[in-house]
Amino acid sequence: MSASDRPGSLTPLARLGFSRLTEAEALLDELAALIDAPRDALLDAAADAADPDEALHALARLARRDPAPVRRARERPAAWRALWALLGASTGFGDFFFRHPAEVDQLADAGERLPTPEELRSELLASIDAVDGFAAEGGESAWVALRVRYRRMLARIAAYDLLSPSPVDEVAVVSARLADAAGAALEASLAVARTRVSGGAVGAGLFPRDQVARTKLAIIGMGKTGARELNYVSDVDVIFVGGGDDDAIEEFGESRVVDIATRLAVQTMRGISGVEIEPPLWEVDANLRPEGKQGALVRTLDSHLAYYDRWAKSWEFQALLKARPVAGDDGLAQAYIEAVQPKVWTSAARENFVDSVQRMRERVTEHIPPADVPYQLKLGPGGIRDIEFTVQLLQLVHGLSDDRIRQRGTLEALDALVAEGYIGRAEASAFSQDYRVLRLLEHRVQLRQLRRTHLMPSRPEELRVLARATGLADTGDGVWQLWESVKREVRDIHVRLFYRPLLSAVAALPADERVLSTAQAHDRLAAIGFADPAGALRHIAALTTGLSRKATIQRHLMPVMIRWFADGVDPDYGLLAFRRLSERLGDTHWFLRMLRDSSGAAESLSRVLSGSRYVGELIEWIPESAAWLDDPELLRPRSGVALQQEARAIQTRHETVVDAMRAVRALRRREQLRIAMGAILGSVTIEEVADALTTITEVTIQATLRAVRREVVPPEDAALDFSVIAMGRFGGAELGFGSDADVMYVYRPNGVDPQRAHELALKLVAALRNHSEDHRVPLELDADLRPEGRNGPLARSLEAYEEYYRRWALSWEAQALLRARGVAGSVKLIGDFMELADRVRYPQVVDLAATREIKRIKARVESERLPQGVDPSRHLKLGPGSLSDVEWLVQLLQLQHAHAVPEMRTTSTLGALRAAESAGLIPASAADRLSDAWRLASRLRSANTLLSGQTSDVLPVDRKKLDGIGRLLEYPPRSATQVEEDYLGTTRRARRVFEKLFYG
The missing domain is CATH 1.20.120.330 (Nucleotidyltransferases  domain 2)
Known part of the structure; x- marks a missing residue:
């Protein structure tokens, strides 16, 4: 039946938002035929599209090229909704899926949740097969793979954003994920760069791989990247810091280190921004570095600091306010941040600092082309820059003496400023809401073509699409009127706050007058045992300031908890750890109720935090563990059966070994923390501690072996038996906190070619050691107790062990076997090995x-x-x-x-x-x-x-x-x-x- 034979059939299309109705009818018929689906069923997600006409056009175009992915998406409601939303908001994504139709299959659960920072990083590193900081290969195909995978993750972020019931409320978290994705892309591009610079690309390498590996390059995110407030398509501002350890600098010189780091930086930027088969992601802008475009692309930390001490201008310190490590060497990046932060927060004491910031904002406005001023979301009067400059100036001036307002993010800084009384609640609330609205508008206009722009559209049809994409208004006129009202409100607040005479007066105060005297409180804290009373006062103020329910409860608890902290081993660390934990959990109803109402939880928390940095550092990463303190049973070690069940469940939920092992590491950290808290509070004995630590180590190794075996041993070699034998204190079930896990590895070919079996066993050992590594709670699998010690092979067949022990075993090797115990792998092989061990370790006569x-x-x-x-x-x-x-x-x-x-x-x-x-x-x-x-x-x-x-x-x-x-x-x-x-x-x-x- 033709369209003309269906009276009134265009009306439903109009209600869904289509404007080119006849064209839509024809495209629907074509699409239905291409993917073999009922025509009417194609429209059940059309309402999710900001521009249904564009979405349908892109769907038909995609189906003409490859109907299979579109057909599969249609069969999965979440993917179908995401596809309509993405194509209706972005012609850029339409072009991406047209170039890579198979990427449509990655939308299976898009829109339901955001990818985590860890997922973003692991996905992008996996796209180039990164290992130990190097990509598998350094050709242009690696860059293409990286860019395709980045846009896959970008599509997931955008789908979540577009399908959110209230996207204006998701601006902060979406912007943070975009910044996380940018950091992950830089990390992956740096891995490719290392391979290219060390000879991984086609042609001769420029530097020895060892020198490249030992050269440090830290990438510092600036601006919106540093503040985790990034746009969909924005320049990513960075600063590069190069360096190397003392041995590297002594061996091949600082200038060579800088040369290598510079080449790495150039290649990293090229991997993101260079013209390749797949379009660039965004521009990597390093112009905020010392001396700007004229300055060296990479400097050492000392060179950076020398510049900031002698030559830097006020605006450079303002830019550094948002500096954050995003990729590369974390230690060097942290050293850079720690070194520049004091300079940032004393910069407002410079002469005429406030005037210089005010003048800089005015110059930005003066350089906007006049025709663009009414449409400028970012730079124009009442735009995003007005909010950002206002917040940053307030931070820099008052942050001279108040570290509680030293935040990178605009919204976080606003919250801190209102909490500490530097800005009124009404003004902060308006600024916060207006900032989210402006950023949402900016996000949607950039999504439209996936290109960098900060201009509101002028055409009525584009405004109508923008209104639907944001959900901020029903019509194009409505979204324009909202934009005008936001501009007026932002400009009004900006002028009142940004040009306050008080700002200049506060900035000009002498240093000794900027802090309110707290001598009595200071002396009291010192008297009861705090080594840093001033720091303690800052933590107490941060915990108790404000009118919130959290602050009220903390004010009631703090006098008692301060005494409990003072009675502990390290009161200063205990209070700091409590503040960090409270910032993570203080707004949760259960945490507040537990602190206030539980008879012993608050005291127990004080005790474990002031008594153990091991616990304090772990509990910050696992804050929900504080709930265990309200139930003694939760501080008891969990059984091996329960842990095994959880470990197996983890592996069924994760397809890749990387994802599975990340979850297993989290399980191990959690249980180590549980055991530690129980040990400190006396709810477990030393024997129970040893048994529990041994159990979680066994479960971790068993889970790791199951995961890596699936990855390493192909089906045709499945007959291979492989086992892990615990030795030393591990074998004796006598582990303590910080103990290594002594092990030996044994295998039996079972018909697999012996050489092949040996190679697979060594691969299993390498994978076990690699995937069991945990920087936060180290787990070292130490195989030094094997026959011949460090000189012996890492893995032997059972027959080789038998031959060795029969012919060459030394007395210490028989002695080492006294604590041998099978913990993972083939049960039959373990049994056979233990029979062999018994013959060696329990001899009839010892000569x-x-x-x-x-x-x-x-x-x-x-x-x-x-x-x-x-x-x-x-x-x-x-x-x-x-x-x-x-x-x-x-x-x-x-x-x-x-x-x-x-x-x-x-x-x-x-x-x-x-x-x-x-x-x-x-x-x-x-x-x-x-x-x-x-x-x-x-x-x-x-x-x-x-x-x-x-x-x-x-x-x-x-x-x-x-x-x-x-x-x-x-x-x-x-x-x-x-x-x-x-x-x-x-x-x-x-x-x-x-x-x-x-x-x-």
Whole structure:
């Protein structure tokens, strides 16, 4: 039936927003035929399109090229809605999908959620197969892949934005994701650049790969990128900082480091902005660097600081207000930020600073072409710049003495300014809403063609589309009237705040007059134990200022919590960690209710935060863990069965090993935090701590092996058996906080070619080690206890192990097997390996030469492995009477007697010790002294890590640290001397027992 045969059929199209009705009828018929779908069913998402005519035109164009992706999208409601929304708002996305039809399939759940910053980074790095900072290859195809993947993620962000019920309320989070995507793209482009510069591209390389790897390049985001307020298509302002470690600079010179960093920066920019097969993403603008376009593209940190100290103008410090690390070397970037921030916040003290900022804003307006002024969303009077300049000037002036308003983002800064009384609530509310409206309008006009523009449209049809795209008005006239009213309101507030005489007066105050005297509060905090009373006052003010419910509850709690913090090990850190946690959770109803109403949660929180940096750092990343403090059962370690079930569920939810392992790492961090909090609060014993830490380590390794095996072992080699054997304290289920996981790797070909089996086993080992790495809570898989130690192969077949142990095994290798225990992989292979291990570690007779060798090695360990300069009596692992003495003695007894005493066939040190006592091999008093020393050394070792957040095997000399460790072990305050005396006395007694039984 033709269109003319369907009376009134054009009316529904008009109601949906179509304007070219006859053309739409024809396109619908064509589209229905191309994708074999009912014609009327094609329009169920048309209402989501800002420009239905353009969306339908793009759909038909796409279907003509490849109907399959359009057909598949039609069968998935979320993808169909997203596709209509994207094509109706953006001809640019229409062109993108036309170039890459298969990308339509990536819209399966688009519009339902935003990609996380981690997903953006992992996706873009995956697009160029980045490993250790280098792309798999450095040709132009890598750039194309990066740009296509970036636009895929951009489409997901835009779909979420366009389909939001209230897009004006999503401006901040959408802008933040756009900034995150830009940072991820720069990181990926830098990886390609490293490969190109080191010879990964076609042709000879410019620099040795090792030198490129050791050269640091930090990319600092400026402007909207730094503030995480980016547009869809905007210049991305950056500053490049180059450097290298001392060894690199000494080896190949600072000038070469800068040369390499400069080439990396050039190639990174080209990867984003250069003309390639796939259009550029956006312009990378490095003109905010020292000396602008005339200055060096890359400088060292010292060179940057020298420039800022001598030559920088006021506007450069204003620009640095939003500086943020976005890509490259994070350590160098953080050092740059830390170095320039004090300069930013003292810049307002410069002579005529306020006048210079005001004049700069006026010059921006004067340079707008007159014809563009009525349409300028960004630079014109009443535009985005009026809000941004106002907020930044208020921040810079009042931030001289108030660090609570030192925020990068405009909306965040507005909130801080109103909270601290520098701007009225009504003005801040209007500014905040107007800023979101202006940014939403800017986003939509840029989406239209995916190009950089800040001009409102002038044509009625374009205004109508803009109204539908934003949801801010029903008609084109309505959106224009809203724009005019926003401009008037913004300009009025801007003039009143930006030209306040008070600003110049505050900026001109001498430094000693800018801070209100708080001498009494300062002295009080110092008296009760705060080392930095001024910092404590700032944290308290941040927590208690304002009229919010959060501030009210905090004001009631703070006097009590301050006392609890003061009673703790490190009051200053405890208060800082509490502030950070409160900023993450303070507005959640459960957190506030728990602090106010729970009988012990607030005190427990004070105790764990002031007693452990390990907990404080982790809880900031897992803030919801604070809820455990309200339920003692939640502080108990979870069972291995429950953790296994969760780990397996994680792997079913994630398709890639990278995503799965990110979730497994989060699981491990969460459980490590749970165990740490329970240990500090005394709800778990040292034995339970060791067992729980061992369990979560086993679960992590098992989950990692399952994930990497799917990736490494192809189906045709599936018969290969592979297992992980726990050794050392891991094998003994005796892990503490900060312990490495000692392991060995065994495989059995099962019909797979032996060489192929060996290669696959080594790949599994490499993947295990790579994917188990965690920078936040390190997990090192240490294979040094394998046969031949570091000189031996990382993995052996079961037959190779059997041959080795039969022909060449040394006494220490048999000794190491005493704590061998299978933890992951093939159960049958583990069983066979343990049978082999039993024959080696439980011999019928130990000859005298082997015993002498064990004693000789022990003496050598004591003399050679102790770190230089460390007092042996304070070494918790290798010192006299410490862990090593107890473990070596027990292991010698096991080698000599476990064949005849089955109860001694255990990987547990204390279990074997008590079995030896029961068998009459060691007196009860001696067993008690050894057990006491082993337990105390283990507890001190874990407490040392919990206190500082860093692993150490040395009992500190510092009295404050010793006292902190003692408090974690439930000693009373000021017990540093007692802790020291208890340890030294306990280990002296254990050493006497050891020398008598081991060497006697």
